[in-house]
Amino acid sequence: MSEVVKLENVSKVFRRGSVLRREYVWAVRDASVAIATGSRIAVVGESGSGKTTLARIITGFEKPSKGYVYWFGKRVDELPKREFKELRERIQYVHQDPYTSLNPVRTVYDTLADPLRKRGVGNVEDRVKELLRLVKITPPEYFFNKFPYHLSGGMRQRLAIARALTASPQLIVADEPISMVDMSLRVSVLDVLLGLNREIGLAVMMISHDIAAAYYFAREGGLLYVMYGGRIIECGPSEKVVLNPLHPYTRLLLLATPQHRRGFFQERISMMAKYAKSAAAPGAGGGVEACPYVARCPFAAPECEGPIELKEVESGHYVACKRVDALPEWTPPPWYWFASKRDVA
């Protein structure tokens, strides 16, 4: 399987403050990611975890401070300008906010037809219809002359996805595509992204702060990446990460996700306390090399201050934690739907 994008030990540092009080913020630290053709990846992390910076590096909006990015096997920083532009077309970014990312004075038809014409696609009308069908805006003709303000948030986001498809990409990176969409319509956006992956073999990376939504997207065959403080702290096949989480932060995140049944609330919160020291605001602690979770981690030991890297603990399942063996046994919490269906794993 070939790779659309590969990141090799990529870090990104942002400077802030004046010359005299210079601060350095490591938005992404030492990330290595391979996005295979036709693969499905969900990235989960809280705000400030580096997930958006990671997406911007993958799509070429940011240059890494360290490490290398490869598109289709070619090092991006060595690409001639023309080739950079050509390859960048194949890797499309879908913005979080469908209310500002679409041109309000352009109809649905023109939103898709203009970029198609610009790219020299023939049979524009047929292609527009086809794209609208792919993102489940049907019947297409009914929507041709509508403007974005006629559409619900979910539909706008799907139109933004269709616009990304006009470039015939091999990878779509969708950054928090459902955070601004109403609840009853979120599934429709995730299902369209899932469908593009399953039906036309497009590689899709979906970024979310909600691990339940991330799992929904990556379940049955996708990969789940968990980020904290700029680092990928755990990754692997989604079922393995969700049913056998190995990093204390992944467990915290899973336990912190609200579930709809009453009666487990206090239990959920007391279980969370096992995996986080205090209510301290999330943030990256420790040195640049160290585990970013060290300040909040109840299992932290002196060795955690030293350099940390992802290690494979079972096939395809990686975790960046030196204290994996110190963690208690994990059984799916009783409120999990699949707690009663262990065979899922």
Add this chain to the structure above:
Amino acid sequence: MSGAEVVVRDLNVVYLVREGAIKAASNVALRVEPGSVTALVGESGSGKSTVVEAITRTLPSNARVLGGSVLFKGVDLLKLSEEEYRQYRWREISYVPQAAQNSLNPLQTIFEHFAETHADVAGPIPRSELYEMAAKLLESVGLDASVLRAYPHQLSGGMKQRVLIALSFLFKPSLVVMDEPVSALDVVNQSLILGLISDLHKRYGTSILLVTHDLPVAGELADRVAVMYAGHLVEMGGNEEFFEEPLHPYSRGLVRSMIAFSTELSRVSSIPGEPPSLLEPPPGCRFHPRCPHAMDICKEREPPLLEVGGGRWVKCWLYGGRA
């Protein structure tokens, strides 16, 4: 002090805008049982904030209350003058609005917020006495008394939200209204703050009206769930019954669209269609254009909110009612 009952009847609120009148709440009925946590659930634009703003008398200036009543301890809050309502604000009913973290004054310490609120509502009291009171409240939301000396910018979003929740309990009101109290926070803080709300509710027995778009949050915390859609209150009932068997077709769709680890993900689905414009809402039941069970009558006449037993109410022709 214990929780008070609130009964909203036939509430109609519109917003006047250039294009006409937005019918944000139409014939809304809602009951907060004494001492309960009631979750008012709905998507953006469903009118849930409008309803709580009517109860707390904080509607924006272009809003007009066309009719209805909000009964609180036998008094219709909508009939009170601004001056009369001041007797209720903070003392009886406190309100934590949405994105309230931004409502703290950046030039005042947290202690000054407590002092000013107290002076405003009940006159000044000795500093030491207030300090003790504020420190105790902060402790109950997991904050150290040293926070009293801090300025808002020194606190994280989660800490600010805790301060506001503590402040809302300053006069031990009998009703606390919270609009999306955790939506701006990371999930870990969300859970912790919901835990605090639940603890405070147990300790003081206050009635809590919690507005949220997040169904799992309502499911964990609320005794009763009320659902709004496009300005109508469509269903109201006990938590377990609601999630076990939602009655209104919209509620069913909403529960089915919920993505959580406690649900069977392969059965999750969205509700086809989209919410209507409230400038010209569809006649009859406002959900009928999206409803898989829509009948002729649904397109013509607005269904009444019908009691169906077990403390459950539903606004849908499928459950009978006289045409």
